[in-house]
Amino acid sequence: MKVGLIVDSACDLPFEFSRKHDLFILPVTAVIDGETYIDRHDPVRTQEFYQSGLLQKGRHAETQAFSAEQIHELFMEKIVPEYDVAICETVTRSRSLVFQNASEAMNSVMANYEQARAASGREGKFSMRVIDSKQIFAGQGLLAAHTLRLIDQKLSKNALRNEVERFSDKIYTCVIPRDLHYIRERARRRGDKSISGVVAFLGKALNITPVLFGQGVEGQPVAKTRSFEAAVEKVMNYATARVEAGLLTPHVSLSCGLAWTEIEELPGLNRLRNACENNGVELLLSQMGITSSIYIGPGSLCLALAAEPHSFTDYQ
Template sequence: MNTRLLVDSACDLPEDLIAKYDIEVLPFVINVDKESFLDGEEITTSEVFAAMEENREISTDQVKPGLIMESFKKQLEDGFNVLYLAFSGKLSGTYQTASMVAEEMMKEYPEMNIDVVDTKSGSVATGILAQKTAALLEKGRKRKHVLNKLQNWIDRIEHIFVLDDLEALRKGGRIGRAKSMVGNFLKVKPLLALKDGEIILESKVRGSARALQGMINFFQKKCDSVSGKSVGISHANDRSRAEKLKENLEEMGADIFCVEMINSVLGVHLGQGGVGLFFLGDDS
């Protein structure tokens, strides 16, 4: 029996790969003043940043439970099992909501499978996980094999990113153990990572150039060899810095998976100005 792969809009997977593997994207909700929009469908990241510059009231809501149920039901009725790769459960309640929806729906469709997986990731990191999972499904690999491989990748997926301002993270309450870094940095750049799905402070550097080098150093520390290693890059309206990071990594022999603008929901919580690097670290 075939499996349909679902992700949510906190996954920055290039559109061509979404189309290639027929992946369904469940949108988060972006609230601007008193109006709500579906992330990636009714509002873009650029529009979110423009609203932030206008000091409009902006917030996010998780993927609507009704939309999750509707999507799951359609896949099951079409004869597909469901595999949903959810945004980090420590940064959003969507994983928990989807898990509860799946539990209820399995009572109605006991012969089918719905697997809701906490990727403990976001942005291009989730995109990498989705692409690798989709490739296995396309090859017809069995469910247990796919889930085992996926868990191994989740354990190894790495995030390292730098932001120009942590105010948006502070307001959203998603800064975890990096809370002490909020304030006036005087050109000090905090390098942030995700550990077990939570944002943490990795290190501090002074200046943008050293921040990029710090990201590269983190990459090298996590991999025995960077040559041929697939990496993804995302940016928060900072394409020039993302391209500079791309050039540096290509000179080292890395294979660029993609360079993507972050999605709207992450734009709300990360703010403008920043770049991230995502890759699978080597087995420890």
């Protein structure tokens, strides 16, 4: 039984990791100042976006999920002929239509896959499951990395699905938004009132950079710092201490909406690297993808790990 894992463009993982494990990336459409781009997580294209300034504030940027019809065509062409079982993990349904559209596409695929499968010469039935990751960005990447470990364990289809859904609730995420006004304005256009105007005003007036922490997308401010570097230091302190205390999966996922030269200069990054190496943990460090950067704003940071219940301040 050959099992394939599908993620969408909101899932931040290192390109080499995705390629090594043959992840299929479900694209997302990016619309920037009226121009349309397809985000397939190509590292060269992503780097071009950062260098060109297309992701900087002042531009009107939105993301759009592929339609159910578009996703259906991709599944029929790329997934059905290649795999016996497919798991599709999407960005949280509360922030995107990817889950809804992928679910519709899955239903139509399951009703019509026989001909495509026969034409490819692949025998046996095909099954598929679309799962709401309940995560964004690095959190979604962490879930994907853990899912690959589960696939290697040769679990049954039902056991695999149940374990993935259970594990998603164990993921803790730290987010450092670089510009609160950027995400407030984008949230306003989407009808999302989770970022208040007062918080955005304070962030600008007092030069405050918050750290948001929580499970999945339910993050709350746990620290307010006077600089991005100070916020990063707090997140790195937390992650380093949590790695040393023990994790539920040997991965830490970290994505940054910065150029690689800036990422390497992040305060505390090498300390986190050393802690991961000393504790048998793989640090999945990536440049934030186009979809992620549009959503939360350029220059932002997202870190995710899985652990037993705890609070951010336990590890400061």
